[in-house]
Amino acid sequence: MHGPRRDGVGRKSTTREPIIQEPVSSEPTGPEPEATRRGADVVESSRANRGWWDRNADEYQSEHGTFLGDDRFVWGPEGLDEVEAELLGPPEDLEGRDVLEIGAGAAQCSRWLAAQGARPVALDISHRQLQHALRIGGTVPLVCADAGALPFADASFDLACSAYGALPFVADPRLVLREVHRVLRPGGRLVFSVTHPIRWAFPDEPGPEGLTVSASYFDRTPYVEQDEEGRAVYVEHHRTLGDRVRDVVSSGFRLVDLVEPEWPSWNTSEWGGWSPLRGALLPGTAIFVCVRD
Numbered sequence: 001m002h003g004p005r006r007d008g009v010g011r012k013s014t015t016r017e018p019i020i021q022e023p024v025s026s027e028p029t030g031p032e033p034e035a036t037r038r039g040a041d042v043v044e045s046s047r048a049n050r051g052w053w054d055r056n057a058d059e060y061q062s063e064h065g066t067f068l069g070d071d072r073f074v075w076g077p078e079g080l081d082e083v084e085a086e087l088l089g090p091p092e093d094l095e096g097r098d099v100l101e102i103g104a105g106a107a108q109c110s111r112w113l114a115a116q117g118a119r120p121v122a123l124d125i126s127h128r129q130l131q132h133a134l135r136i137g138g139t140v141p142l143v144c145a146d147a148g149a150l151p152f153a154d155a156s157f158d159l160a161c162s163a164y165g166a167l168p169f170v171a172d173p174r175l176v177l178r179e180v181h182r183v184l185r186p187g188g189r190l191v192f193s194v195t196h197p198i199r200w201a202f203p204d205e206p207g208p209e210g211l212t213v214s215a216s217y218f219d220r221t222p223y224v225e226q227d228e229e230g231r232a233v234y235v236e237h238h239r240t241l242g243d244r245v246r247d248v249v250s251s252g253f254r255l256v257d258l259v260e261p262e263w264p265s266w267n268t269s270e271w272g273g274w275s276p277l278r279g280a281l282l283p284g285t286a287i288f289v290c291v292r293d
Contacts, residue, residue, distance in 0.1 A: 033225035033233050040222045040235045042171040046125070046146055048224075048232035049169045053126035061106055061132045067269065070136050071111035075163050075193045076285035077274035080261040082112065087191045087259065087289055088159055094118040097158040100183065102147050102176070102192070103165010107133035110140045121157075123147065124165070148175040155185045162192040168236055171222070173244075177251035181292055190253060190290040196260065196283040199273065200238045206275030211282075241286065248290050257289035 040048070053060075068074055073082035082088060088099075095117030101110045104122035106129060113120040123143045124130050130142045145151050147166035160180045167173050180190050201217040203210050218240065225234040239247065248255050263279025270276075274284050 031228060033227060035223070035225050037219070037221040038224050040171060040224050040232055040237075042148065042175065044232050045169060045171045045222070045235040045237070046148070048235045050125045050146075052225075052234040053124075054128040057105075057126055057128035057132060060129075064271070065106075067271070068106075068108045070106075070108060071115060071138075073109040073112040073163070075259075075287055076261060077269075077271040078261040078263050078279060078285055079267045080259075080285075080287075082109075085259070085287075087257070087287065088161060088189060091116045094159075098156065099159040099161065100150075100152070100157045100180070101165070102160060102162040102180070103167075104133070104142075105129045105165070106136055107138070107140050107142065108136075109161065109163055111136070111138050114138065114140055118159075121152075123150070148172075148179060150179045150183050152183045154182055156183045158185055158188050160184055160188065160190045160192075162190075164193055164195075167192055168194045171235075171237060173237075173239065173247050174251050177247055177253065181252045184292045186292060188292045190292065191287065192290075193285050193287040194239075194244070196286045197239060197241045197244065198282065199284060202273075202282065204273035206270045206273055206278060208277070210273055210275075210278050244286070244288060248288060252292065253290035254293055255288060256291055257287075259287040259289065261285050261287070 074080065075082065075085065083091070088094065094113060097118045099113050099118045099120040101107065101120055101122045104110055104124045107122035110120035110122040121141045121143060122133060123145055125144070125146055127144050130144055133142050143151065148170060166176055170176055184190065198217060201213045201215055203214050220238050222238070223236045224232050226232050245255060260283040263276055268276060278284065
């Protein structure tokens with residue numbers, strides 16, 4: 001699961017001990033990127049986010065690895081687990097199913113799927129994230145590719161899933177959805193989670209300051225972090241709830257459920273702008289359950 005970045009650069013959100021033995025690079029980090037709102041097209045967004053996740057995969061897995069586990073399927077910072085949610089269907093029905101995980105990170109969800117007898121493929125744009133999948137181990141096939149151009153034949157999969165992967169970071173999510181529609185078999189199911197759109201109207205802060213509206217919910221200008229020369233190094237795109245529904249339907253899917261997980265009492269952790277305080281008052285995650293007829 002890829003967490004959004006609007007919390008600012010370098011925020012720590014767990015107390016996990018470092019698990020990475022080799023840094024991806026010894027180059028100096030340089031000045032902090034500038035956070036802004038501006039346009040960013042498909043190519044710029046893809047290039048920026050591929051680079052960002054390659055540079056930050058080690059920190060991400062170190063911070064969030066305990067919460068995500070090595071072989072759990074968690075839909076978002078609230079901690080909703082597929083074991084309980086069964087959004088892909090009952091676990092016993094997963095056996096023998098071909099499943100594509102998009103934005104797989106270290107393939108934690110795919111590893112859980114494999115344990116249920118499914119045949120998952122874990123895809124991510126970041127080579128370094130997939131190196132963490134190799135570090136954890138397992139036999140899940142790993143594919144490094146852009147979700148907007150899936151390297152699979154038509155009707156290759158029974159199910160597709162994405163826990164905060166790809167869709168929040170692409171300039172045109174319909175490119176991804178249409179590709180997923182293409183590679184799913186008739187009757188196949190797609191389930192994906194993203195930051196709940198309402199969160200874009202509030203500061204991405206876990207405390208009380210994150211409870212007051214500070215921006216227009218209808219402002220779809222992308223959030224961009226850029227270097228000194230104005231080149232995007234991270235991009236995240238906002239879609240309203242209506243936009244998301246229209247994206248799903250116009251890409252050939254039927255929306256059968258929209259899940260807004262409530263914050264559970266057992267979850268006392270913070271993850272960027274997610275926290276028990278905000279979670280008790282505002283939805284933080286939206287999960288779309290879609291069927292390819």
